[in-house]
Amino acid sequence: MAKRIDISGLTAYYGSHKAIEDISMTVEPRSVTAFIGPSGCGKSTFLRTLNRMHEVTPGGRVEGKVLLDDENLYASNVDPVTVRRTVGMVFQRPNPFPTMSIFDNVAAGLRLNGSYRKSELNDVVEKSLRGANLWNEVKDRLNKPGSGLSGGQQQRLCIARAIAVEPQVLLMDEPCSALDPISTLAIEDLIGELKERFTIVIVTHNMQQAARVSDRTAFFNLAAVGKPGRLIEIDETERIFSNPSVQATEDYISGRFG
Amino acid sequence: MASTTPIDTPPAPPAPPDRKERPQPTGRVGDKVFVGLSRGSGILLLVIMASIAVFLSYRAAIAISKDEGNFLTTFDWNPAGDPPVFGIAVLLFGTVVSSIIAMVIAVPIAVGIALFISHYAPRKLAAPIAYVVDLLAAVPSIVYGIWGALVLVPYLEGLNLWLDQFFGWTYIFEKTEVGVARSLFTVGVLLAIMILPIVTSVSREVFLQVPKMNEEAALALGATRWEVIRLSVLPFGRSGIISASMLGLGRALGETMAVATVLSPSFIISLHVLNPGGGTFAQNIAAKFGEADEFGRDALIASGLVLFVLTLLVNGAARLIIARRKEYSGANA
C-alpha cells in the first residue's frame, strides 16, 4: 500500500516569486516524516507540491520531480486528479463539507470514484471512522451534519474522509494547530496508528509534536528574508533533536531563533 | 454603537480652556438634531411605503367597485365602456408566463456564466468579463426594448418556425397563428437577456465567497473541477442562486418598456406561447394609459396594485432566503 516518495530538484513558484528552491529528499514508506521550520520557510508549499495542490493556487507552478515509487507526479501524461486521489491531504483547519452529513462526508471521495452499493459504503465508512478513532463518538448520529462536531472531531472526520479512499500517502498540513491539547493528543495517537498503513508527511510548528510523532524530521529555513525556502537537513528525528549536523537546525530547535 | 440615546456620547473630559471645540451642550443639541434628522428620513421611507400601499388601494377600490366584470377573471379591458368591464386574468397570465420563460432561459445560463467567471475563465479574462457584465446591468430597459423589437424579433422568426416544426407536439410550442414573432415567447427571451446580468453578478458574488478550504477539501479527495463545483460550490451557493433568481424574477415581472415595444397585445389567454398576443400588467398600463380617462386610470392603478403585491411577494421571499443564508454561513464561520 504505502509508497516511497523521492523528490529531486524541486522548485515552486507563486507567479514570479520563488517560494522554495531545489529541494531533494526521500520520504520512507510506513513512517512519519515531519517538516519543521520558521513561518514562511515554504514547508506548507512544499507539502502541497507532493499532491499537486500547489498548482491550484493562482500562479502556482513547480519545477523538478516527485517520484512516487518511481512514477513522476509531474510527468506530462499524469492527471493531477489521480495524483490527489493517491496522495490524500488533511488541512490546517478542519474542513468538512458543511452541507453534508457525517456519513456523506466520509463517503464523498468514494462516491466520486464510482457507484458503490449501500452495504459497501457502510462498511468503508465504518472502517474509516474506526480508523480515525471517531466511530464510537459519532455512530449514533451519522446523518447529522459534520459541521456540528467539535473542532477535534471535525479534524478526525477529515482524516476519516481522507483515508476512506485508501490513499498511498497522507499529507497533513499542521493538522493540530487549530485544536486544543486533548484533541491534539487524540490526533497524535491516531497518527501513530495510521503509519502502519500509510506514508505520512506532517507539517508542524510544534517541535515537541515533531519529536513525539515522527520517525524522521526535515528542517527548512530561509537563506534570508525574501529568498526562497530551502531544505537544511533531514535525518532521524532522534538525531535532529539531539545532535543535528547543521548549526542552524540546532539554533532553531534550541529556540535561539525562529 | 450602543443605542440611539446620548449615552453614546462619552462623558466629556474637562475641556482645556484654549480648545476651539464647542462647549459640550452644543454637542448634545447637535446630537439630538442629527439623530432626529436621520431617524426622520428613515421614518419618511416607511411613510412613503405605507402611502404607496394606501393610495394605490384607495384608487383601485374606486375602480373595482364600479367594475361590472369580475376583476380577477374577465378577459377584457374596457373601463371606458358602458358598463365598464375589465379584468386582470390575461395580464396575470401573460406576466407569469413571460417571466417563467425568462427564468427558465436565464437562470441556468446565468449560473453558467457566473461559474465561468468564478471558476473557469482564464484569470486575465475573468475580471474584465465581470466588469462588463456589471455594466450591462445598467443598460436602460427602453434600449433593450427597441433592440428587441427591431433586431431580436426578426431573428427569432426562424427559431419560432423551427420550434413549431419539431416541438409543436408539446402544445406549448405549437404555432397556430401566422404572424411576426411578437409573442410571449419572444418577450420571455428578451426578458431573459435583460435579467441575465443581474442574476449573473449576484450568483458570481456568492460563488466567490465559497470558502477556499471547502474547495480544497474536494480537490484533495481527487475531485475533478466539475466535482469540486458539485461538492462544494453549488451546495454553498444554492440559496444565493435562488435569491439571485428571485431578484431577476422581480425585475422580469415589473418590466414595462421591453414588453411594450415587443409584444403585439391582445386580450386572450393561450398556452401557445409562440402565437402573437397576450399582455402583461406593466405593458398594459403603458399601452392603455394614453387613451384612458380618469376612471380608466384608476382601473390601471388597480392592475398596478396587483403587480405591486406580486413583486412584493417575490422580493420578500428572496430577502428571506438571503437572511436565512446569512445565519447559516455565520454559524459556520
Next chain:
Amino acid sequence: MSHASTAVQERPTPPGGHGAPKSALTSRSLPRLAPVGFAAVAIALSVGISTAAGWHSKVQWGMIAALLFLAISYVATTVVENKRQAKDRLATSVVWVCFLIAIIPLVSLLWTTISRGAERLDGYFLTHSMAGVLGSEASGGVYHALIGTLEQVGIATVISAPLGLLTAVYLVEYGKGSLAKAVTFFVDVMTGIPSIVAGLFILSIMLIFEIQPSGLMGALALTILMIPVVVRSTEEMLKLVPNELREASLALGIPKWRTILKVVLPTAIGGITTGVMLAIARIAGETAPIILLVFGSQLINTNPFSGAQSSLPFYIYEQYKVGEAASYDRAWAAALVLIAFVMILNLVARGIARWKAPKTGR
C-alpha cells in the same frame, strides 16, 4: 482556482525511472487543444446540416453547433478517457457555451445601438428639439428631451441623495431595535418596486389632488426608485469604515454627530459618491413613470415645475412608436446618447470607487 492559468514545467526525465508501462497515475488523455477541434467540427457540421435542411436563421445554426459541440466532447472524452473526465469536460463545455450564448445578444445590442445611433448623431441632433418636425422627416433632435432628463434626474438626486444618506447613517450609526429593522426591510422591498408602480403611486396622488403632469411629478417617481439604491450603497460604505476610527474620535470627546460628519462620512465619501452616481445612472433610463407623469412634449420646456416635458428614454419610445425610418434613426441616436450618458456615469463612478476605496478590508 483556475486550472487554466497553471503551468507545470517539465524537466527532461532521465532514461529508465518513470514511464513504466503499468502506471497507476497516468491514463490516456485528449490533447490540450482538443476542445478547439471539437468546436471546429461542430460548427462545420452545423453549417452543413443547416444548409442541407434549408434553415436560414443563424440562431438555429448556433444552437445546433452548440449542441453538437457538447455531444462530441462528451462522447470523445468518454471513449478516450473515462466517464468522470467526460462529465468534467461536459461541464466545462456547457459553461463556455453559456458564456458564448450570452455574449452574442449583448454584443449585438451594443453594436446595433452604436452603429445605428452614430448614423444620425451629430451636433444638430443634440441642439434641436422636435418642434414642427413630422415623424417621417429626417430632421429634429433630442435637445428638449436632454433638458427634461437632466432636470428630472437632477431634482430626483437633490431629494434622494440627502434622504438616502441620512437613512443610511441612521441604520449604520444609530439603528437598533424594531424601527431600524423595519426600515432595513422596507428599503429592500422598495428596491424591488417596478418603476411603473412608482409612477402609478404618484399618478394616484395627482388624481386625488388634481395636479397636472410636469417634470417634477416624474422626478418624484424617480426619487422613489433612487432612494433605496442610495441607502443600500451608502450603508455598505459606512459599514466599511473601521470602528477604531469612530472610537478614536469619540474618545477625544468629540460628539457623535460631529464624529459622523467629520470622520465617518469623509472616510466613506468616495464610495458614497459612487453609489449615488450608479443610482443616477439607473433612474436616467426609466421610461415608464415619465409616460404616466410627464406626458411628453415635442417642445423645449425648461421649467420642470409646470407643463409637459420630454426625457431621453421617453423620446426613444415615442420615436419608436412613430414607426417611420427617420424616427427609428432618431430613436437609435437617442438610445446611443442615453447609453453613453449611463455608461460614462458608470465608468466614472467605478473609477472613483477604485480610486477612493478604503484601504481596510472587511
